[in-house]
Amino acid sequence: MSPRLLSLTIALLMFPQLAQTLYSPALADLAQRFALPASAASQAMSLYLLGFALGVLLWGRLADRVGRRPALLGGLSVFVLAALGGGWRLAAVLRVLPRRWRDGAYRVLARNRYRWFGRHDACFLPTPAQAARFLD
Structure with a gap:
């Protein structure tokens, strides 16, 4: 395996752990904000990790079969x-x-x-009215 491919593989394998690390401390706040029991917020993390694991199996087998x-x-x-x-x-x-x-x-x-959606030199910045609708 080339060093470049190995680095990419390691980076892709880090995503679920990184998401869990970032998401876990916010579980209580998410449960409170959406008026959910804490167990429901914890189940969201479990389902995410299960979905990621099943996706790895599915896409890995598909990649072996079709490239x-x-x-x-x-x-x-x-x-x-x-x-x-x-x-x-x-x-x-x-x-x-x-x-x-x-x-x-x-x-x-x-x-x-680019023909259908256009090409922009800068990212879209929301107006103050739009920004006020964002969650804190």
Whole structure:
């Protein structure tokens, strides 16, 4: 294994532990803010770690079967659509589509993203009215 690939593998394996380290101290505050019992907030952490572990198994087997690049492109396209929230969360059902269709759709999106969504020199900064709607 090349040093570059080894470094990437180690960095990816650190994500669940890093998320747990950052998330655990905030569990009590999250439970209070969302009016949940503390056990429900703890279960959220358990489900996150279980989902991550199952994802590693699923995508690892898929990558062994079809190759790393197609598996990553397919998973990334599904993740991006699902992470956009709202109605886009329904995009998770796209996992049942054949891999070639998902990869083709992602390539089209990647090729045309600046034409469709524009290219900006700076990040969006919310107005004071929008910023007031954010949680502290």
